[in-house]
Amino acid sequence: MPPPILDVRNLHKNFGAVTAASNINVSFTAGETVGIIGANGAGKTTFVNMITGYLKPTRGAILYRSREITGLPPRSIARLGICRSFQVSQVFVSLSVLENLLTAVAIASSPGLGMLRPLRRPELIERAERIMERYRIAAFRDQLASELSQGARKLLDIAMAVAGGPKILLLDEPTSGISTEEKQPLMDVVMEALKQDELTILFVEHDMEIVERYVDRVLAFYQGEVICDAPPAEALRDPKVQEFVIGGEYQAGGGHA
């Protein structure tokens, strides 16, 4: 087996008396798509926040390509190649879609004094436009991000996260706040676009149909612990997962079969 791209060892996080992460030991192989599931408050966002440097774990270690990254600030982790989108889209609302992406592309490709080079460079604009097309937001190129629909804003948020060409992408509830009919098409766009980059993807998702459809592996959280780590078919039939995550028996194929 190849060495893991990301290795999480004995991770703990307490908020006062609340245990949001407890003894988490998982590792991820390059190219995997992993679904993170769990009821509200199970610790999914906390897990994502610790890997991306927003939260410092109380105990434990996170290794990226065998290098410890525990406690590094988000910007350093992002520069190493671990990027994320947010449960609530985080975009620059008073900039246009193009400017949002340009900023993302420019920061990623301008370390140090490169930040003093002009933002509107032809090669950067071209890259931003390619990303816009892949994520199907090219039509909104010159619209302000504040004017976008929920779905388009989610896509922009994700497009910005991948603009720097990360190796690992964490998506926190990419379909939250999206109507049921829009979820599948949105995820199709995202997964289609991401496939081209051979990324390792960890995404938090509540919709089991989407989980089943797109992931290779499921991590189920309950009260800060990983209660199941298995391929989707197996995980969704796990009694503990059914009891603590899904809240009932899951019908494989979501009734489409």
Added chain:
Amino acid sequence: MNLVRDRTVQGLTLALGVMLIVSALVPSWIVNQLLFAFSRAIVVLGLLVLWRTRLVSFGHALYFGLGAYTVAMTSRYTGVNDAFALLGAAALLSTVVGFFVGFIIRRYRDIFFAMLNLAFSMILYGILVKTEALGSTDGFTIEQPTFAGIAFEDPSEGKLALLCLLMVVGWAVAVGVQAYLRSTLGRLTTAIGDNEIRVEYLGYSAEHAIHIKYVLSTFLAGLGGGFMALALGQVDPDSMVNWTASGELVFVTILSGPGSVAAPFIGSFVFEILRTYAFEWMPHAWQMIVGGTLLIVIFFMPGGLWGLVSGVAQRLTRRRPAAAAPGAGG
């Protein structure tokens, strides 16, 4: 560099050429007004950079005053009296202080950012007023400087030389700020104002970016303060370091508008004229006119004078093709 093709840079260069000629022809009271206006404009340019990131400082008289006093003290106590050396010292000292103060300031936003600057400026004010060697409440006068060794016998010639230097330096810093604002780092203004977390996750520190903007603004404030000291031929704590001086700088920033690096020069000039006439009409209530102007700007001209100027310019240029269209059709 494609800065040469930048419309703002072209406009500034043209304006510099015209102003260099004009300033040789106008009466000396206008030379003085221009000296005050453009000295302040350099400071306002730095506040514009901060304002684009939605940061307002109520204490930049700290750096303005630091620049002015550096010029005065250096000329008084070291015997160095060349404008280039004095201004260089002014800019350097305020930049160094800004760099260190910046480590504290960069952690704060909104009203805390504004007031923390005010707090630091009040400390300097207190020190100046209390210290006899620094001129106390009266401040002191400054000798006319030399320019790269050249001394002017006639004071009005000296003023004109200072104005020429000021305009060239003003042009240079405006072009520099324009280049900065076009850079990736400089463009992290609205973005930081919008969403610092996102900036962080894209791989850059918002605090770091703010620190750089802050130091840039303190450099400009010190430089502008140095010019102001030479223009006035004196320094004093009340008109240069007190909180009212900071307020004036914020006033001119709002009056100018954030739309262009040229705006501070127009705004500062209008402010100088406004204040002079207001003072002549109503010696005891000139603040009323200045305050009224501020209200008008806030209510009716959110883009400041620059917004007004560029709006009119846009309407003029738009009318031409519109008028040509029917003719082309017929």
